[in-house]
Amino acid sequence: MRTRYINRRNAAAKANIEAARFRRSLTELNALSNRDLLDIGISRADIPQIAFEQSQNELANENA
DSSP states (O other): OHHHHHHHHHHHHHHHHHHHHHHHHHHHHHTSOHHHHHHTTOOGGGHHHHHHHHHHHHHHHHHO
């Protein structure tokens, strides 16, 4: 019983960290001007996907 609680708590903590990383990346990309986004080849429509991928990459690098 205790192990299941600990596993759920750890999963929730991991999800919170991942969500925070996603929000940080999303905020940083949304702060860029349209000109800056154009310079790096990103459209505004791509921002959520790129932020998600970045948060996943950070998590993978942390676990490596």
